[in-house]
Each structure stands twice: as structure tokens, then as C-alpha cells.
Amino acid sequence: MTGVLELYRQKVADGFLTADPAQEAVLEEFARIRAALHEAPKRGLFRKAPEPPRGLYLWGGVGRGKSMLMDLFAATLEVPCRRVHFHAFMQEVQAGLAEARAAGKDDAIGPVADRIIDAVRCLAFDEMQITDIADAMIVGRLFQKLFDGGVVVVTTSNRVPGDLYKDGLNRQLFLPFIELLNERMVVRELTSPTDYRQDRLAGEQVYFSPIDSDAREAVDAIWRDLAGGGGEPLVLRVKGRDVELPAFSNGVARGRFYELCGKPLGPADYLAVAEAVRVLILEDIPQLGRSNFNEARRFVTLIDALYEAKVRLICTAAAVPEMLYVEGEGSFEFERTASRLREMQSEGWGG
Incomplete structure (x- = not known):
């Protein structure tokens, strides 16, 4: 099968990608891991299997x-590999732990880890980040077992290992996990000066009003371009409850206004959303006022979280920002939100 470097160069030659020296340098690490994973285990009566690669x-x-x-890396592997968003993986782990505890297991992490070790040789995560204390307290032991079981972990993140779970509750208990990552994984920064996602949106309309067939078709086209279409639900665990983004792919999430603002969500939930996604497509924002004051208040909180985290927003709305909320309690305060919505439409915002 074609190697990861060869596949990258072929896509550049075919015009699907732009050559980027920073990306190509990092691909050497992927090629190293792929080569080691594909080596036949050299077992014998007195010889152990080789150590898995970092x-x-x-x-x-x-x-x-x-x-x-x-x-690209996952597409070239010929060994069992699980490609999954880190939040979704931890959601599955927490469900597995609950199941093991219900079955009376003294050490619930053991059977969960064993199941993963039996299924894959490589875990490929998107967006490793820890925001939930329940996750923070178990990742160290879980990953130690996975590493000891020969599972190779490859992950992306927006922050260095030392900044994971920064300022989190009982963070001192989490620090051994950071040490484990630095020991068992090569840490590399992708230093490309180009923000390709912003480039793809540069000059494009991102706020569509009114909500009509043209707006929906335009948003569908953006979703296909940025996320490849399709997508899977992403469930975020926040303070013991679930926050679901209906569709998620390649750092891009898509949902409707009432799916995010019609439920009793609060600042912590919207901060978790802003941490987990780089682009949010929010559809069907209605006219706001007295009749949906609670939804409007949540919308303000959501926009604040997205704005502070520099998440790119693409939306369909019943009116332009200044006319979304024109009457009722809170209409004056909404002027700041309208201003932010307007700023978030500007070219180059969010870089």
C-alpha cells in the first residue's frame, strides 16, 4: 500500500493539497510509526515481540x-486502527467503566483497557483536551494500560501537553498523565504559517439571512467543503451531563438553534463546545424577543464563548444581527452580541 509521504505528495501533484514544508516534516513522524506498526512481530521461543514505537x-x-x-496516516495503515474524536472516545470509556462497575468489577479500568487492546493496535485521536474532572482522574491509569498493552497513540491537539487540563480541579493528580505523554509519545508542533481553514472561508459569506432555500444550499456547500459532508454526533461530557452536537467532522460542528439554545445549557456547556470545535455551523436562528427570552439569553452566552475562543461561526438567521432582537427585556444588552456577530463575519476574523 502507498506510504503516507507518497500519498501526500500524490495529492499535492493532483492539486488536492498545497505543498507545505511544515506538514511534510511532520509526516516523517507518521511514516516512522507506520513502518514500525507494519513490521511483522519477530516472535520466537525466547524472543519477545518488539517494543511498539513511540x-x-x-x-x-x-x-x-x-x-x-x-x-492520510490512518488511510495508509494495514493494522487495526481506531480514528475517533477524543471527546467521543472518552464518552465511550466512561460508559464502559459504568458497565464494568455495575458488573461488580473491582478495577473497572482493566476490562475497558483490555477491550481496546484486543481491538486495535493504533488509536488516532482528534483534538486531545481534558475539560471534565471525571476524565482527568482516569486517563493516566487508562493510557498506562494501553501503552503497556502495545497500543500506539497518535493524537492532535491545539495545545502542548503541559497545558492540558490547565487550571482544572485537583490538577496535581493529573500531572503524571502529562509526564506519561511526554515519555511515550514524540511531541511535535505543526508550525505551518497558513491557516487553511480560514483561507477556504476567506471572502466567503458566512451569515445568511433570511432563512430560505438559497441560504440552506449555501450552508450545505460550506459543510461539504469543510467537513466532507456526513459527520457523526459528538457528545461532550460536562459536569456529569451530556451536550450533543448533532454532526461533527474535521473540527467542524453543525446543529440547529434549538438543539443548542433550546435546551437548559449554561456557560460551562458552551465553553466546552467552543473548546471542542473550530467552526460551528448554527442554523435557523429565529427572531428573538419576549416569547423566547431564555433561548435568547443562552444564544448570547453561546456567542460570547465562541467569540472568546475565536471559533468561526457560519449561520442562517431570520434577520441581520442588528434586527434579531429588537424588543423585550435584554434587547439593549443584545447590541453587544449583534456587534460581535457582525465582527465574526469579517474576513480574517478568528485567525
């Missing part, structure tokens, strides 16, 4: 191509 922790700014490189 994994890769690839971090850097948004839109630099980290997920794209991971896709």
Missing part, C-alpha cells in the same frame, strides 16, 4: 492541517 502528539494552531495529516 506515538505522536501533534499540536498547533487551528486550520494548519493536523486532522488532514491524521486522515
